[in-house]
Amino acid sequence: xxxxxxxxxxxxTLKQMLEENRRLLKETGCYAGITKPHALKDDPIKAELFxxxxxxxxxxGRETCKQVSGSPYVREVAELCMGLYTPEGDNVVQSTxxxxxxxLMGDNITWxxxxxxxxxxxIHDGDLFLANDPVIAGVHAADCYDLLPVFWEGExxxxxxxxxxxxxxxxxxxxxxxxxxxxxxxxxxxxxxxxIGTNDKIxxxxxxxxxxxxxxxxxxxxxxxxxxxxxxxxxxxxKDMIREFGLDYFKKALKELIEEERRSQIARIKQRTIPGxxxxxxxxxxxxxxxxxxxxxxxxxxxxxxxxxxxxxPEGRMVLDFDGIGEWGWHAYxxxxxxxxxxxxxxxxxxxxxxxxxxLGSLLPCDIKTPPVDSLFNPxxxxxxxxxxxxxxxxxxxxxxxxxxxxxxYMRGFREETFNYVSGSGWQLAGYDQxxxxxxxxxxxxxxxxxGATGVCDGVDTGGWVATPETDVGNWEVWELFMxxxxxxxxxxxYSVGYGRYRSGLSMPTMDMLHRLTVGITSGALGAAHDRIxxxxxxxxxxxxxxxxxxxxxxxxxxxxxxKRLPLVHEIGxxxxxxxxxxxxxxxxxxxxxxxxxxxxxxxxxxxxSAGGLGDPIERDPALQKADLxxxxxxxxxxxxxxxIAVNYxxxxxxxKVDEEGTKKLxxxxxxxxxxxxxxxxxxxxxxxxxxxxxxxxxxxxxGYRSSMKLSExxxxxxxxxxxxxxxxxx
Amino acid sequence: xxYSKQDLKDLYDGKLPWPKIKEIMSRPKDDDRFEKYVEILxxxxxxxxxxxxxxxxHLYIVQKGAERIVKCDCGHEFGDYRRNWKLAALVFVxxxxxxxxxxxxxxxxxxxxxxxxxxxxxxxxxxxxxVESVPVGYPIIFDFxxxxxxxxxxxxxxxxxxxxxxxxMSNEVTMAWRAKHT
Numbered sequence: 001x002x003x004x005x006x007x008x009x010x011x012x013t014l015k016q017m018l019e020e021n022r023r024l025l026k027e028t029g030c031y032a033g034i035t036k037p038h039a040l041k042d043d044p045i046k047a048e049l050f051x052x053x054x055x056x057x058x059x060x061g062r063e064t065c066k067q068v069s070g071s072p073y074v075r076e077v078a079e080l081c082m083g084l085y086t087p088e089g090d091n092v093v094q095s096t097x098x099x100x101x102x103x104l105m106g107d108n109i110t111w112x113x114x115x116x117x118x119x120x121x122x123i124h125d126g127d128l129f130l131a132n133d134p135v136i137a138g139v140h141a142a143d144c145y146d147l148l149p150v151f152w153e154g155e156x157x158x159x160x161x162x163x164x165x166x167x168x169x170x171x172x173x174x175x176x177x178x179x180x181x182x183x184x185x186x187x188x189x190x191x192x193x194x195x196i197g198t199n200d201k202i203x204x205x206x207x208x209x210x211x212x213x214x215x216x217x218x219x220x221x222x223x224x225x226x227x228x229x230x231x232x233x234x235x236x237x238x239k240d241m242i243r244e245f246g247l248d249y250f251k252k253a254l255k256e257l258i259e260e261e262r263r264s265q266i267a268r269i270k271q272r273t274i275p276g277x278x279x280x281x282x283x284x285x286x287x288x289x290x291x292x293x294x295x296x297x298x299x300x301x302x303x304x305x306x307x308x309x310x311x312x313x314p315e316g317r318m319v320l321d322f323d324g325i326g327e328w329g330w331h332a333y334x335x336x337x338x339x340x341x342x343x344x345x346x347x348x349x350x351x352x353x354x355x356x357x358x359x360l361g362s363l364l365p366c367d368i369k370t371p372p373v374d375s376l377f378n379p380x381x382x383x384x385x386x387x388x389x390x391x392x393x394x395x396x397x398x399x400x401x402x403x404x405x406x407x408x409x410y411m412r413g414f415r416e417e418t419f420n421y422v423s424g425s426g427w428q429l430a431g432y433d434q435x436x437x438x439x440x441x442x443x444x445x446x447x448x449x450x451x452g453a454t455g456v457c458d459g460v461d462t463g464g465w466v467a468t469p470e471t472d473v474g475n476w477e478v479w480e481l482f483m484x485x486x487x488x489x490x491x492x493x494x495y496s497v498g499y500g501r502y503r504s505g506l507s508m509p510t511m512d513m514l515h516r517l518t519v520g521i522t523s524g525a526l527g528a529a530h531d532r533i534x535x536x537x538x539x540x541x542x543x544x545x546x547x548x549x550x551x552x553x554x555x556x557x558x559x560x561x562x563x564k565r566l567p568l569v570h571e572i573g574x575x576x577x578x579x580x581x582x583x584x585x586x587x588x589x590x591x592x593x594x595x596x597x598x599x600x601x602x603x604x605x606x607x608x609x610s611a612g613g614l615g616d617p618i619e620r621d622p623a624l625q626k627a628d629l630x631x632x633x634x635x636x637x638x639x640x641x642x643x644x645i646a647v648n649y650x651x652x653x654x655x656x657k658v659d660e661e662g663t664k665k666l667x668x669x670x671x672x673x674x675x676x677x678x679x680x681x682x683x684x685x686x687x688x689x690x691x692x693x694x695x696x697x698x699x700x701x702x703x704g705y706r707s708s709m710k711l712s713e714x715x716x717x718x719x720x721x722x723x724x725x726x727x728x729x730x731x
Numbered sequence: 732x733x734y735s736k737q738d739l740k741d742l743y744d745g746k747l748p749w750p751k752i753k754e755i756m757s758r759p760k761d762d763d764r765f766e767k768y769v770e771i772l773x774x775x776x777x778x779x780x781x782x783x784x785x786x787x788x789h790l791y792i793v794q795k796g797a798e799r800i801v802k803c804d805c806g807h808e809f810g811d812y813r814r815n816w817k818l819a820a821l822v823f824v825x826x827x828x829x830x831x832x833x834x835x836x837x838x839x840x841x842x843x844x845x846x847x848x849x850x851x852x853x854x855x856x857x858x859x860x861x862v863e864s865v866p867v868g869y870p871i872i873f874d875f876x877x878x879x880x881x882x883x884x885x886x887x888x889x890x891x892x893x894x895x896x897x898x899x900m901s902n903e904v905t906m907a908w909r910a911k912h913t
Contacts, residue, residue, distance in 0.1 A: 276877035314881035413768030532842035540788040541859040546839030575837030615788045616859040671857030678821030678852045698844045722870035724909035
């Protein structure tokens with residue numbers, strides 16, 4: 001038997017295959033140059049069987065991993081996903097689970113090929129690779145990708161990849177997603193497509209590095225073992241499939257599944273949306289002036305503007321453009337252009353490609369224009385920067401992207417698909433836990449945000465988290481076992497809502513009391529870019545949910561409060577009264593609390609708000625409001641002030657009754673008030689323009705506008721054109 | 732795949748229970764949705780101009796003679812669809828703690844020095860058409876400028892009788908304001 005020249009098809013090197021694939025896509029517009037797919041179409045039953053066999057193998061692999069791993073992030077939050085990739089690194093099928101990494105895991109494979117791993121590092125049957133460096137491809141270091149090649153008779157025919165979010169990555173305290181990291185060194189361990197094992201076995205020296213380097217080494221290694229077990233299982237399933245379907249069909253079908261999905265995605269876009277230009281703005285608030293950073297230039301507050309434009313083109317493609325975005329900074333929140341694909345991947349799967357066929361083909365009709373060099377989304381210094389948590393800006397960007405797409409669905413008549421979401425921020429912790437171990441601690445249950453309203457019904461309460469549904473309410477009892485905390489509240493917040501003809505869902509603030517913590521520090525766990533500026537997520541006259549808040553409650557004397565049977569804090573209640581609790585100091589923090597010491601029995605509060613309402617609130621059906629009142633999801637004050645619905649509580653029947661006449665009067669008065677309060681936009685424009693000419697803006701905003709203008713002539717021109725500012729105007 | 736107009740009316744009027752809505756969401760999408768949607772909306776309007784595209788809860792781009800304009804269901808007209816309709820609306824800007832707290836009381840209130848909430852009303856009927864929450868000083872957002880001709884010609888296969896370049900003409904409005912006020 002002659003020695004193969006390369007590992008790929010017909011003895012080609014992987015690099016040759018990659019280059020050929022890219023050339024064919026460019027020349028034909030079709031994945032791998034497949035202009036006339038036939039292998040799947042010729043026998044649809046066989047094709048369906050083929051796809052479902054891969055899918056069931058991936059899901060079975062995911063379940064295998066969950067059984068091996070001990071991490072609550074795997075078991076409770078489902079922050080894991082498996083994917084099958086072509087030899088070139090193109091995703092073919094992915095399991096259920098977090099859908100962020102469709103393209104990013106493949107980008108790591110592509111990077112290995114481009115960096116000549118085939119010759120310099122060696123890729124062999126049974127080799128285990130690990131990657132988690134966003135500088136190559138990824139969002140943040142906590143997401144670890146385990147990559148395993150699939151060989152058949154000496155040829156590399158596929159890759160199996162697993163992503164798991166880790167609770168400990170060896171980062172600077174509080175760890176996991178450290179807001180305190182401002183340089184790369186603070187991010188913790190990075191694995192740059194590192195070969196961590198051979199012959200299906202993790203190397204002992206790698207294990208030793210983890211055992212010494214991580215506080216939660218056991219969980220990290222169990223996750224690796226879970227991922228490797230899953231990958232091996234899937235690999236063996238793929239070999240069985242090759243035996244059954246034949247190698248030729250296997251290779252052709254993998255490619256055609258991608259091309260088929262590319263075509264389906266274009267068809268969906270043409271069927272459900274409207275071509276044109278969509279625009280919005282995401283402000284990213286960064287409050288670091290009190291951060292305990294060793295790299296002192298990081299200690300500053302700033303706001304970065306992220307204007308976003310989506311063009312849906314007549315050919316059924318979607319192009320995202322962030323021209324006008326401000327500069328990068330010394331903080332952990334700089335995504336790379338590749339990371340943006342992670343945000344888009346998850347939202348595409350949630351809004352368009354939710355039939356189980358999502359793969360690289362779902363993303364091929366999409367394009368993200370390379371953001372300006374040295375912007376927040378494209379820092380040239382990325383190798384020096386922390387990338388511990390680039391999520392906040394991306395999450396807010398793609399929340400508004402969902403709103404843009406929802407608007408499009410609405411205009412096309414698919415009102416039921418209109419949806420947007422919002423994220424929030426919370427607390428993360430490090431210290432000595434209830435078992436006496438020092439470690440990072442980040443509970444995985446803050447995903448309790450009310451979903452945006454749809455065009456046909458109210459949004460789902462606590463159902464707005466787009467990443468994984470497992471966190472929508474969260475299994476807190478598990479986290480109480482794992483963290484030195486007790487959960488003090490499970491109350492929906494009436495005032496979290498985005499009001500509208502259809503309202504958003506209600507959010508559920510969390511209150512975690514530290515319990516049996518000895519020495520501890522905390523800082524923010526950032527999941528959103530917004531804090532003091534509420535995101536622009538109301539649709540067609542609906543309001544966005546209100547401001548989000550973090551609070552720290554410190555009882556004056558906890559034991560004394562208990563002994564005297566005085567009430568502890570269990571709910572937010574009315575937002576005007578929450579801070580008036582007499583037996584503790586309740587301190588407000590923005591979404592980036594500085595690193596600070598915390599004490600046993602301190603209480604963390606995350607009061608995140610909901611996504612957007614849809615439509616004019618005073619057109620809300622009173623019957624919906626009555627149902628909310630009877631269910632305790634709203635109150636008389638909100639009914640009257642926000643919806644102009646007059647209601648009375650009937651003590652006899654113990655239910656709310658709508659006063660129809662009173663409601664009519666309230667609504668007529670509100671319309672009259674709007675017509676007298678509202679001014680022609682021209683009048684507002686003139687006043688606002690004068691304010692800009694006099695530069696009477698908050699210094700943070702002046703610096704933010706200046707930063708955007710520095711990087712973009714287009715933004716500067718549009719800004720000056722809109723406000724009709726002189727050519728020499730500058731902030 | 733197709734639904735009856737009555738099914739769609741019930742869907743739009745919020746009369747369907749969640750399990751039925753979910754069923755519609757999970758099924759393959761109906762190709763004739765847009766045509767039926769526009770028919771349903773057109774039947775409910777008190778005026779006769781043909782809807783080209785519904786762009787919000789009350790707003791439509793309609794064909795009026797040779798023009799394509801934005802029109803509210805109350806009959807108020809906002810002008811050429813290529814100019815941001817918000818520029819022809821009434822606006823109430825919540826930029827003080829007092830006015831913001833009418834919607835967002837206490838701790839839910841954004842910071843007025845950084846954030847303003849703009850409410851755009853129809854001058855004809857007082858309907859609130861859009862709420863915009865933005866950093867102070869940010870231009871009024873032109874949420875959506877459709878490519879109507881490509882939509883009708885290439886996606887629906889029903890080209891419109893005449894075509895117009897989908898060019899953003901909003902600056903003409905602000906330039907005119909500038910000329911007027913300086």
